[in-house]
Amino acid sequence: MMALATREEVHARLQAIFPDGTPNRAYVTRMLAASAVFTALYVDAIEGSGTFLGPKHVYRMTDEQAAQVDDAARATYATGILRTGGQIEGKRWYQDNTREPIRDETLREGLVAIGAVTERTDLATTSSKPRYALKESFAALFDPELTGEALQVRITAWQDAALNKGALARLAIVRRGAGVSVDQVLVTFPNGETRRMKPGPSSEITKAVVEVFAPSFLAEPAVVFLSESGNKVVARDDDLARSIGLSIQADKNLPDTILVDLGPTHPMLVFVEVVATDGPISQRRKEALEALVAEAGFPAEHVAFVTAYLDRSAGPFKKTVDSLAWGSYAWFAAEPERLIVFSEGHGSLKGRP
Incomplete structure (x- = not known):
């Protein structure tokens, strides 16, 4: 032995x-x-x-x-x-x-x-x-x-x-996102433009949101607003915002990223909060963003709220999952094809698999 x-x-x-x-x-x-x-x-x-x-x-x-x-x-x-x-x-x-x-x-x-x-x-x-x-x-x-x-x-x-390949891919994503890098993170927008962000886990998750989440879950994605820690604005497209009837004002409640899906007849606005340590879209945060949208005259039924994490097995998700708002979504860079829905509906589960 x-x-x-x-x-x-x-x-x-x-x-x-x-x-x-x-x-x-x-x-x-x-x-x-x-x-x-x-x-x-x-x-x-x-x-x-x-x-x-x-x-x-x-x-x-x-x-x-x-x-x-x-x-x-x-x-x-x-x-x-x-x-x-x-x-x-x-x-x-x-x-x-x-x-x-x-x-x-x-x-x-x-x-x-x-x-x-x-x-x-x-x-x-x-x-x-x-x-x-x-x-x-x-x-x-x-x-x-x-x-x-x-x-x-x-x-x-x-x-x-x-x-297996899936496990290896997930480990590679998490290692890259959780690692300490001295290089700036280059983010490529849906229209081909690029922006550089400060190195760190938050920037790696943001990069995944823009480059992976947006084209996976939105028909015709575009970036309206993107920031990084410290409230530094990395990108802001006021012309695009005005074209869909949204007025972006400097506001402490603005999320890390605002995406828009131009594919539907009426554009869909997607507020994304990136969580590397803390700060998900809680009920209070969701209500503040809903008020922001209402003030801008954008229809509430065409707005979605997403909290983006690196991985669901890591501490940030476990720490914040119980504060995520009903009616919002959770997405993980390590499992990019999945999306958790925190449904607030009252539909029956009868007959569902």
């Missing part, structure tokens, strides 16, 4: 292996995931070994058992804990009702879905037999002898080889 890292060391490595942007990151980086991976390593449930992990291995583990790292103790636990009435010394890590979160969230929706764990296909879905094993290349990342730069090189190589 391979040498063991501690559960705490496993937990720390999971943070590096699955950075912000990883699908279902919470499921594969929390302590419950570390417990599952540690236990799989403990019982040698690694692809090709012939040994498999079940949820019971995880929730019946104790600190006392985990400290017994000789091969005989590990092999005895792997089989003995599965027997009816099997008991071991010490207080169990989890209770029996943790079975479902281990099986469904940590394993099936987390580590199996992302390509780190394999699942037996020769067992009935109702079978209680262990069915999970760490993929060999993933298990190798927890070798306690592997540290520093060598560990990071191995992690990067595993991500490139093991993660």
Whole structure:
């Protein structure tokens, strides 16, 4: 059996292996995931070994058992804990009702879905037999002898080889958006014009809004107004605004970006607030923007409100999601083809899939 890292060391490595942007990151980086991976390593449930992990291995583990790292103790636990009435010394890590979160969230929706764990296909879905094993290349990342730069090189190589294309693309977007850059961010508008913005996460998200969101969700997009942190105006098209009946006045309530869809018979105005840390379109913010539109004489039914984030698994969205206004939308640069609708309607769900 391979040498063991501690559960705490496993937990720390999971943070590096699955950075912000990883699908279902919470499921594969929390302590419950570390417990599952540690236990799989403990019982040698690694692809090709012939040994498999079940949820019971995880929730019946104790600190006392985990400290017994000789091969005989590990092999005895792997089989003995599965027997009816099997008991071991010490207080169990989890209770029996943790079975479902281990099986469904940590394993099936987390580590199996992302390509780190394999699942037996020769067992009935109702079978209680262990069915999970760490993929060999993933298990190798927890070798306690592997540290520093060598560990990071191995992690990067595993991500490139093991993660699916969608996950890799999402990670790349998040890394670029969350990274520290010294270069200005060049934003290309729908009409081909370009503007430079100060480097930083907010500018990267704004760039994605203009270059990705606008052409994806608007038929004939155009930029009416664009600013960056510090209220510096990057672009402002008063002629375009007047042509659609909108008067833009210097106002503290102006959002980061104002887009317009010129495709419909009546243009659609889209207020976009970029959130790198805080400041979503809350109910108060939405009402202030609605008042601004009303003063300009623009029909409220032709206005949409969008809060743009880098990624839904990261802190800014989790921090602000409960303050997002009903009747608004949330969009993520890491998943550009998706749009969350915070509906305030009262329609029935009967007959819907």
